[in-house]
Structures are given as structure tokens and as C-alpha cells.
Amino acid sequence: MHTVKLSLGERSYDIEIGANLDEAGARLQGLCLGRKMAVVTNPTVKGLYGGRLIESLKAGGFLVMSIEIPDGEQYKNLDWVNSIYTALLINSFDRKSALVALGGGVIGDLTGFAAATFMRGVPFVQVPTTLLAMVDSSVGGKTGVNHPMGKNMIGAFYQPKKVLMDLSVLRGLPREELLSGMAEVIKYGVIRDAAFFDYLEKNREKILSLDPDALEYVVRRSCEIKAEVVSKDEREGGLRAVLNFGHTVGHAIETAENYRMRHGYAVAVGMVYASRLAHKTGLCGAAVPERVEHLVRSYNLPSDLSALGRKPAVAALMDTMQLDKKAEGGKVKFVLPKRIGEVVITKEWDEGALRDILKS
Amino acid sequence: MHTVKLSLGERSYDIEIGANLDEAGARLQGLCLGRKMAVVTNPTVKGLYGGRLIESLKAGGFLVMSIEIPDGEQYKNLDWVNSIYTALLINSFDRKSALVALGGGVIGDLTGFAAATFMRGVPFVQVPTTLLAMVDSSVGGKTGVNHPMGKNMIGAFYQPKKVLMDLSVLRGLPREELLSGMAEVIKYGVIRDAAFFDYLEKNREKILSLDPDALEYVVRRSCEIKAEVVSKDEREGGLRAVLNFGHTVGHAIETAENYRMRHGYAVAVGMVYASRLAHKTGLCGAAVPERVEHLVRSYNLPSDLSALGRKPAVAALMDTMQLDKKAEGGKVKFVLPKRIGEVVITKEWDEGALRDILKS
Numbered sequence: 001m002h003t004v005k006l007s008l009g010e011r012s013y014d015i016e017i018g019a020n021l022d023e024a025g026a027r028l029q030g031l032c033l034g035r036k037m038a039v040v041t042n043p044t045v046k047g048l049y050g051g052r053l054i055e056s057l058k059a060g061g062f063l064v065m066s067i068e069i070p071d072g073e074q075y076k077n078l079d080w081v082n083s084i085y086t087a088l089l090i091n092s093f094d095r096k097s098a099l100v101a102l103g104g105g106v107i108g109d110l111t112g113f114a115a116a117t118f119m120r121g122v123p124f125v126q127v128p129t130t131l132l133a134m135v136d137s138s139v140g141g142k143t144g145v146n147h148p149m150g151k152n153m154i155g156a157f158y159q160p161k162k163v164l165m166d167l168s169v170l171r172g173l174p175r176e177e178l179l180s181g182m183a184e185v186i187k188y189g190v191i192r193d194a195a196f197f198d199y200l201e202k203n204r205e206k207i208l209s210l211d212p213d214a215l216e217y218v219v220r221r222s223c224e225i226k227a228e229v230v231s232k233d234e235r236e237g238g239l240r241a242v243l244n245f246g247h248t249v250g251h252a253i254e255t256a257e258n259y260r261m262r263h264g265y266a267v268a269v270g271m272v273y274a275s276r277l278a279h280k281t282g283l284c285g286a287a288v289p290e291r292v293e294h295l296v297r298s299y300n301l302p303s304d305l306s307a308l309g310r311k312p313a314v315a316a317l318m319d320t321m322q323l324d325k326k327a328e329g330g331k332v333k334f335v336l337p338k339r340i341g342e343v344v345i346t347k348e349w350d351e352g353a354l355r356d357i358l359k360s
Numbered sequence: 361m362h363t364v365k366l367s368l369g370e371r372s373y374d375i376e377i378g379a380n381l382d383e384a385g386a387r388l389q390g391l392c393l394g395r396k397m398a399v400v401t402n403p404t405v406k407g408l409y410g411g412r413l414i415e416s417l418k419a420g421g422f423l424v425m426s427i428e429i430p431d432g433e434q435y436k437n438l439d440w441v442n443s444i445y446t447a448l449l450i451n452s453f454d455r456k457s458a459l460v461a462l463g464g465g466v467i468g469d470l471t472g473f474a475a476a477t478f479m480r481g482v483p484f485v486q487v488p489t490t491l492l493a494m495v496d497s498s499v500g501g502k503t504g505v506n507h508p509m510g511k512n513m514i515g516a517f518y519q520p521k522k523v524l525m526d527l528s529v530l531r532g533l534p535r536e537e538l539l540s541g542m543a544e545v546i547k548y549g550v551i552r553d554a555a556f557f558d559y560l561e562k563n564r565e566k567i568l569s570l571d572p573d574a575l576e577y578v579v580r581r582s583c584e585i586k587a588e589v590v591s592k593d594e595r596e597g598g599l600r601a602v603l604n605f606g607h608t609v610g611h612a613i614e615t616a617e618n619y620r621m622r623h624g625y626a627v628a629v630g631m632v633y634a635s636r637l638a639h640k641t642g643l644c645g646a647a648v649p650e651r652v653e654h655l656v657r658s659y660n661l662p663s664d665l666s667a668l669g670r671k672p673a674v675a676a677l678m679d680t681m682q683l684d685k686k687a688e689g690g691k692v693k694f695v696l697p698k699r700i701g702e703v704v705i706t707k708e709w710d711e712g713a714l715r716d717i718l719k720s
Contacts, residue, residue, distance in 0.1 A: 078442055082507075089509040092683065117477065120504060120515040121595070144480060147442075149449040155480040156516060235481070323452065 002220050006139065006227040008159060008234055015139055015163040015223050018216055021052045024127065024164055025060020031161045033123055034096030037062045038088060040111040041102040042071040045129050048172055053102055053127060065091055069110060073259045076106045076145045078154060084114040098123040098161070104130035104177075105137035105263070109152070112143030116158035126163040130173060131181025132264055134165050135188070135222035140230040140243075150323055151251055151259075157235050167215055180264025182207070182299045183246070185218055187271060188225045190292060191242045194341030196221050197295070204298055241345045245335040246271030249358075252320040253305070256312040268301035273357050278336035280353035283344065288337050304360075314358045362580050366499065366587040368519060368594055375499055375523040375583050378576055381412045384487065384524055385420020391521045393483050394456030397422040398448060400471040401462040402431040405489050408532055413462055413487060425451055429470060433619045436466045436505050438514060444474040458483040458521070464490035464537075465497035465623070469512070472503030476518035486523040490533060491541025492624055494525050495548070495582035500590040500603075510683055511611055511619075517595050527575055540624025542567070542659045543606070545578055547631060548585045550652060551602045554701030556581050557655070564658055601705045605695040606631030609718075612680040613665070616672040628661035633717050638696035640713035643704065648697050664720075674718045 001018040019027060037057055041050055046068060057064045067087050069080050088097070099122060101111035108126050115124035128138035144155020170178065189197030199217075200207070206214040226243065233240040250270030253261055275289035293303045305311045321332050331347050338344055361378040379387055397417055401410055406428060417424045427447050429440050448457070459482060461471035468486055475484035486498035504515020530538065549557030559577075560567070566574040586603065593600040610630030613621055635649035653663045665671045681692045691707050698704055 078438060082438055085507055085514060086509070089507060089513060089683070113477075117473075117504075117514050117516055119513060120502065120517055142480065144477075147445055147449060149446070153449060153479060154445060154477050156477055157480055323449070 002216065004220065004223045004227050006159070007231045011141075011159045013160060013162050015165070015227065017134075017165045017220050017223065018167055019164045021049060021127070021164075021166040021169070022056050024053055025056040025058065025062065027164060028057070028060060028062075028098075028125060028162065031123070032096070033062075033098040033161070034094060035061065035063050036091070036093055036097040037064050037100060038084075038091070038093065038097070039064060039066045039100045039102050040069065040084060040114070041066060041107060042069055044071050045103045045107070049102060049129060049169060053100070057100070069107060073106055073146070076110050077147075078145055081110060081114050081117075081145055084111070085118055088114075088118055093118070093122070095119050095122055098125060100125045100127060101138075101160075102127045102129065104128065104133045108133050108138050109143055109155070110145055112141075112158055112160065113145055113155055116143050116156040121158065123161045124158075126160045128163070128165060129169045130177050131170055131219070132177070132184060133181075134167075134170075134219050135181055136184045136226070138163050138165075139223055139226050141234065150320075151255055165219065167212065167219065170215065171210060176262060176265075178208075178210075179300050180262045183264035183268040183271070183296070183301055185222050186292075186295055186299070187243075187245050187267065188222045189295075190271065190275075190337055190340055191245050191335070191343045192225045192229070192341060193221070194339070196225075197291075197340050201291075201295055201298070208299070238345075241333065242335055242343050245337070245343055246274055248321055248324060248332060248334055249273045249317070251324060252317045253312065255320045256316045257308060261308060265302050265307070268296045269304060272296055272303045273354075274334060275337055276357050277334065277349055277354055278338070280357070281336065281348070281350050283336050283338050288340060291340060292337075314355055317358055318355070362576065364580060364583045364587050366519070367591045371501075371519045373520060373522050375525070375587065377494075377525045377580050377583065378527055379524045381409060381487070381524075381526040381529070382416050384413055385416040385418065385422065387524060388417070388420060388422075388458075388485060388522065391483070392456070393422075393458040393521070394454060395421065395423050396451070396453055396457035397424050397460060398444075398451070398453065398457070399424060399426045399460045399462050400429065400444060400474070401426060401467060402429050404431050405463045405467070409462060409489060409529060413460070417460070429467065431466075433466055433506070436470050437507075438505055441470060441474050441477075441505055444471070445478055448474075448478055453478070453482070455479050455482055458485060460485045460487060461498075462487045462489065464488065464493045468493050468498050469503055469515075470505055472501075472518055472520065473505055473515055476503050476516040481518065483521045484518075486520045488523070488525060489529045490537050491530055491579070492537070492544060493541075494527075494530075494579050495541055496544040496586070498523050498525075499583055499586050501594065510680075511615055525579065527572065527579065530575065531570060536622060536625075538568075538570075539660050540622045543624035543628040543631070543656070543661055545582050546652075546655055546659070547603075547605050547627065548582045549655075550631065550635075550697055550700055551605050551695070551703045552585045552589070552701060553581070554699070556585075557651075557700050561651075561655055561658070568659070598705075601693065602695055602703050605697070605703055606634055608681055608684060608692060608694055609633045609677070611684060612677045613672065615680045616676045617668060621668060625662050625667070628656045629664060632656055632663045633714075634694060635697055636717050637694065637709055637714055638698070640717070641696065641709050643696050643698050648700060651700060652697075674715055677718055678715070 126138035501519035
């Protein structure tokens, strides 16, 4: 097992990579949690891992109930957060009672927001079960739900007390889910670590066959980079925005297509497009978008919108980007690569070039 | 004008007591707010002060829209928070756009929670228009809404960027609203300042006739005490709980009676009952509940439940207290006076005595 520490003063916590689900109850001792605990999950994940986790928590002395949210991004909304509040109140939860998010990004974001806002904040623990949640959403304290007018428009910065990752659960993950997570992994290489990008180019087969050592390295390095960025800028005053590489266009695609495309797939397209935009804006050579596109494709991720069947209208994508949370005064900030391993955050980008790229 | 500073590191802010509504636009310069601003208010307050505030903000260079919430505690819920999100999204608000709460506690709590959770947090300013909001809810960063199963069960700790108090608006306040605020003022004397309690005993007429100097002193001293307590314990890990003196029984009355009784009136009864409980538990002499009851009555506030017509059942009140956010492991912590000016927070109180007091 490998522990990555996210350093945020009194809100610091451990990300335990390679922890065994059956040890969860023991691993949550010493965090000053109350006895009552609610595991929030969806029916699919509950069927696979709910029993093991709940047994382990009970063995650790906790009184455990479970709360089920239907499976899907469309349930990541305020109504389902409210259903969590109601369940907690019916069961007399208090301010020390903890929520445990068992699932992917939808469950983690929704549960985190419920924990942030129930009684003005109760402790919570992330137990991510997808690669995407392990390398991205479970780490760093962004919680929230969608509004019909935009993704993650409602939320809070709220850190978990611990993140427990049992890598063996990735063996049960559908292929597309695994690939979706790889898009975020590739992102870390582009934004902060050229050597990691090389590693991903050279170890494709090991990673995709879920070689345990390769998988642990991929998750660990991703979490290290995210933890480093978040510890320097928790609330996205500046640096943290680098994590949005590929997400500006990616979110616009998701919104315009009503989440028909997987998050990681949309981010993959977004990374390729942002790299092309960087090149056309004169920030980097042609080799950068070529290498990004090649790596994305080698992990069977889409590099353009042809996978959608019909393309969303360019105007609709541009409009959606202007509504993005990261937009300020109507001008979108893009994260653009200068080279593999280094990006800049900039409002200076060529709008005509972006339209051409979206059309192509 | 008198400024009380609430010291919380980078989240510190000024409480400007005696600021003129017509200067609001100028007073919000230099806070790094975006240009867009939404004034959240209710129809009554908007009719009285909305025009002046909005004109002043426009004169300060802000683009101002207003959002109306119907008047009443029953609208302090998640549905109305959602209506604020929708209005902000329709008007393309971004992360720097500010919310301005113009109204009493309901507007302040609801607007603060919307600000805390829209795009994971946007700046907000409090412009309280009731005495209760000035001396209590607008200061200290408790935001939130009610759940059908309990008051303020959904919320966040989120500090405003500034609190602007124009004391002249109190002249337009209904008498019962002013008295309701006085209950919280009396609270500060009991918990932290015997000399202030004396002042309230001796200056009843001046205060109730809204003598400007007396009013400024009452608001200032209340804000100073609250700011001192909150700066030492923002998230209610310990000391801040002293502010809940009178609120344990008070909240139970409000919940059991579905908010038919004004907050300050319920707190007044709660303070008298808590003082009696302190005496019966052996913490203080009989003079303490007597002085508290006398002062409460002298401000025309209720000292028992006879004002309700029929009394709520003792069992219902006891049950509701157990659901209180401050309860931990099912045992309610009471704030009980040792003498005027000093309280203790304790789980050691006589349950039989409390039942007798509630019955009497």
C-alpha cells in the first residue's frame, strides 16, 4: 500500500492507494468520527462491494446504514441530495456522523456535497470504485451537483477525512470506464510531468491489462500531481485551474450532448482540441497536438466528435463555454500546453482558430 | 459610523454599523467584486429600501439585478435556493459576481447559502434590515435553510465580504420585530457581559424609543461580543456554542409549533427556561432566572408558553431537542448561566427538572 498525503493544514488527509476494502473499518479509526455512518452508493456498486465494505465498517465498531442513489449522471442533482438529508434526519444522524461515498464520481460528488451541507458540514470518506474517481474526483475536495443549465454549478469545496482506494475493484470495471479514467491520467502527464507522459506511451499494454504494479504507479503518480496542485491552491484562485486542461471543451460537449458522452471521452477530445488551439495560437509546435492525439488514440479514446454520430453545433458549444464556471466577465480561460509537461492558463487564444477546430 | 472587525485571517471582514444605505455602492469598492451583482430581498423590504440600495450600487459602477423571495420563514428552503441559482445562471453570473442580501434573517441565511454553493462559492454582502439580523444572523457566517424535519438542517459556514447596517431602517420595523431582536441582545449580556445586562435593565425606555445613541451602542456591543466569540471558534468546535443560550428550547418550540412563534420570542422563553434549569441543576442562585425573566418581560417578550394559546406537548419538545444539530450521540448540550455574564456548556443537566419547567 502507498499513502499520498494531501497537505492542507488542519484539513490534511491521507489517500491510501492499495488499501483493502475489508480493512476499511480499521483504517477509519482515529479520525474522531461518530459511531453512526451512512454508506452512499448506487445499486450496481452496492451489489459488487457494498457487503464487504459494510461488514468491515461494522467490524470496526460503526453503526452503518446504506443510502442508494440510482446509477447515472442524471441523478447528480439537488433532489437526490435532499433525499440524503431526509434519510440522515430520519435516522437521527448528528454532526459527527460520517458519510462514506462508495462509487464513482457521481456518488463521490453528490455525497461530498451532502456532507458539506448537512448540519453545515459532517465528516466524509471517499471510497472510489472507478479509475476516474481514483485519479480525479475523489481527491481535492470539489463536491457538487448539476443544475439543468450546467454541470457542477451547485457545490462546495469540502475535503474528505480520508480516501481509501482498493485497486482490485478496477478488475470489475467496464472497459469504457477504465479508458475514461485514462483520459485524466494522460492529462497529468501533459500538465505537469513529461516523464509520466513517456511512461504512459511506453506501458500501454501493461496498464490496459491491469498489471498491478503499473496500475498502482499510474494511480499514485496521478494522485501525487493532483495533491501537489491542490495543496498549493485549494479553491482554484490560480494554479489549480491547470487541472481543467481538456475540460473547457469537454464540459461544453457534455452539456450540449446532455451527458451522452462519457466524461473522460469528452476530456480526451477536449485535450486534443486544446492542444491544437495551443499550436494554432503559437504557444507550441505541431508535435504537441500530434503526441497528445496519438496517446489518446492508443488508449482507444476519441480524438474528435465523430463518435457522437452527429456533431453538436459550433455556436452551441461556444455559448456553453461562456457559461462555464471558469469564465469571468464572459471570457473563457483556456489551459494550453507550451510543451508536454507544462501548460499556461490564458484568456489570449484565437477564437477563429477554435471555431475551425470545432468544425473540422 | 462605527466599524467592528471580525478577524478570521483571509476571511476577515468589516461590520459597518451606522452606514448609510445610499453609500452602499461606494462602501463595496475595493473588495474585488465582479461587476454583476444580485440583490436578493423580499417584496416588503424591496418596496421600502430596494430602490435606494440598487441606485447606490449602480452609482458605484455595478450591474444590478434583483431577485425576490416571498416573505416568510416557510420560504427558507432548498426550492427557493434553487430559484436563485436559476436566476443567476439565466443572467450569466460568474464566480466573481456578488450576492447582496437585503432583508432579515430569512433573506440573509438563504442568500448566504446560495452564495456558499453557487459555483462552489461566490462573494456576498449582508445588508440586514431587522434588529435580529443586525445583532445575530448577518454576523458570523452561519448560512442555511430549513428541512421539513428541522430548522437550519441544511447549510454551510460561509463568511460575507462585508456587513452594512443602516440603523435608520429600524424605524420602519414592526414593534414585534424590534422586540424579537432584543431577545438576542439580552442573550449577549447573559453569556458574556454583566455590565451590558445592567445597561439593558437601566436604558429600556431609550432603547425602545429608538434613541440613536442607545441603538448604536446596543448593536455595536452585540456585534463586538458575537465577533469575539466567532473569531475564536468559527465552526462551533466549542466556545461558539455559548451563542446558543436560549436556543435549545427556543428551536424546539419553533419546530413543534411550525414557526408560529417569532424566533426572538421563542429564544426569550428558552432563556428563561434555561436559566431556571441552571438554577434547578445547582449551577446558579435563584436571582439569575429572576433577573432574566424580569428583563425579558420588561421588553414585552414572553417568559413562558402561555402566549401560544395551547402548550406544545412536553414529549414533543423533548424529542425535537434530541434532533437538534447540537445534540451529539442523542444527548443535548445546554448552555446554562453560572451568573449573569458567564455561561457553561454542559451535558450534565437534570432531565426531570427540564420536564417540570416545560410543564409549568
